[in-house]
Amino acid sequence: MSTGRSKGGIVIKYFLNRIALLVFCLSLLTSLQAQLNIYSHRHYDSDKILYKKFTDKTGIKINVVKGSADQLIQRLISEGDDSPADLLLTVDAGRLHRAKAAGLLQPIRSRTLYRNIPGSLRDPDNQWFALTVRARVIVYAKDRVKPSDLSTYEDLASSKWKGRIAVRSSSNIYNQSLMASLIEANGKRKALAWAKAVRKNMARAPRGSDRDQARAVAAGIADVAIMNTYYIGKLASSSDPKDHKVVEKVAVFFPNQKGRGAHINVSGAGVTKSSKNKENAIKFIEFLSSSEAQDVFGSVNYEYPVKINDNKSDLLSSWGPFKSDELNLSKLGERNSDAVKLFDKAGWE
Numbered sequence: 001m002s003t004g005r006s007k008g009g010i011v012i013k014y015f016l017n018r019i020a021l022l023v024f025c026l027s028l029l030t031s032l033q034a035q036l037n038i039y040s041h042r043h044y045d046s047d048k049i050l051y052k053k054f055t056d057k058t059g060i061k062i063n064v065v066k067g068s069a070d071q072l073i074q075r076l077i078s079e080g081d082d083s084p085a086d087l088l089l090t091v092d093a094g095r096l097h098r099a100k101a102a103g104l105l106q107p108i109r110s111r112t113l114y115r116n117i118p119g120s121l122r123d124p125d126n127q128w129f130a131l132t133v134r135a136r137v138i139v140y141a142k143d144r145v146k147p148s149d150l151s152t153y154e155d156l157a158s159s160k161w162k163g164r165i166a167v168r169s170s171s172n173i174y175n176q177s178l179m180a181s182l183i184e185a186n187g188k189r190k191a192l193a194w195a196k197a198v199r200k201n202m203a204r205a206p207r208g209s210d211r212d213q214a215r216a217v218a219a220g221i222a223d224v225a226i227m228n229t230y231y232i233g234k235l236a237s238s239s240d241p242k243d244h245k246v247v248e249k250v251a252v253f254f255p256n257q258k259g260r261g262a263h264i265n266v267s268g269a270g271v272t273k274s275s276k277n278k279e280n281a282i283k284f285i286e287f288l289s290s291s292e293a294q295d296v297f298g299s300v301n302y303e304y305p306v307k308i309n310d311n312k313s314d315l316l317s318s319w320g321p322f323k324s325d326e327l328n329l330s331k332l333g334e335r336n337s338d339a340v341k342l343f344d345k346a347g348w349e
C-alpha cells in the first residue's frame with residue numbers, strides 16, 4: 001500500500017512540475033510577444049476596435065497610455081531615449097508639429113503611407129502622417145438661416161452676424177488651427193481684424209465644447225456656430241435624446257467653397273525617436289491608413305478618411321462632397337504661436 005501511495009505521489013509531482021514548466025513557458029512567450037506602445041490623445045471607441053483588429057491580424061500586442069497631447073509630449077521629453085513609447089497619436093496637426101519641433105519623432109519611409117495619405121496631409125519630412133480628417137465648418141439653425149446667407153469664414157466678420165455666432169474659447173487648438181489657416185490665407189493684419197470682428201459678433205462669451213455650440217444654436221442662443229463636423233455625428237449617436245433634437249434643428253455648411261475650401265484639421269501619428277519597436281509602429285500606421293481602418297474611423301467616429309471623398313459613412317455622405325483647403329497642415333503648427341498672439345490681441349477669451 002505504502003509503495004502505491006508513494007508511486008501516486010511521484011506521478012502527481014511529475015504532472016505538477018510539468019504544469020509549472022508550461023506556465024513558465026507561456027509567461028515567457030507572452031513577455032516575448034511583439035509589442036507596440038502608444039501614447040494617445042485619442043479617446044474614441046473607433047480606436048479600441050482598431051487596436052483589436054490589428055492585434056488579431058498581426059499578433060502584436062498594443063499597450064496604450066492616454067493623456068492630453070501636451071502631457072504626452074512633456075512625458076516624451078522627460079523620458080528621453082528611455083521612453084517606452086513607439087507611437088504618438090494626437091488629434092490635431094498643431095501638436096504633431098510641436099512633437100516634431102521638440103525632436104521627438106523620426107522620419108518614416110513607407111510606400112504604403114505615401115500612396116494612402118495625400119501629400120498635404122503629411123509632414124514634408126515624413127515625421128508624421130494624418131489618419132483622419134475633420135472639417136471645421138459653420139453649423140446653422142435651419143429655421144433662421146438660409147444656406148444662401150452663408151459663404152466664407154471671412155464673412156462671419158460682417159455686421160449681419162452681430163450677436164449671432166457661438167464658438168468656443170481661443171485656448172482650444174481647433175480654433176488656433178483655424179486662425180493659423182486664416183493667417184496663411186489673408187495675412188496677420190486681416191486675420192486680427194477678423195478675430196476682433198467675430199468676437200464682437202458673438203452671441204455670448206466663448207465657452208463650452210464644440211458640442212455645446214451646436215446646442216446653443218438649437219436652443220436659439222445663437223444662429224450659427226463654428227465647430228468640427230464629427231461632433232454632429234456624436235450628437236446624433238448620443239445616449240441623450242435631447243442631443244438628437246439638436247441635430248434635427250441644425251445643418252452643416254462648408255465655407256469657402258468658391259475659394260480655397262473649408263478648413264480641415266487631422267488626427268495623426270508619428271513614430272517616436274526612442275521607439276524600440278519601430279517596424280511594428282510603421283505596420284500599425286500603415287494598417288490605420290488602409291481602407292478597412294479608414295472606414296471604421298468614419299462609421300464609428302464620424303471622421304473623414306484621409307481621402308475625403310472616399311468616405312462611406314451615411315451621415316458624412318448626407319452633407320455632400322466638399323472642397324477642402326489644401327494648405328500643408330504643417331503650416332498650422334508653424335503659425336500656432338502667431339494665432340495665439342492674435343487671439344489675445346483681439347480679446348477673444
Ligand SMILES: [Fe+2]
Pocket residue numbers: 091228
Ligand atoms: Fe475633438
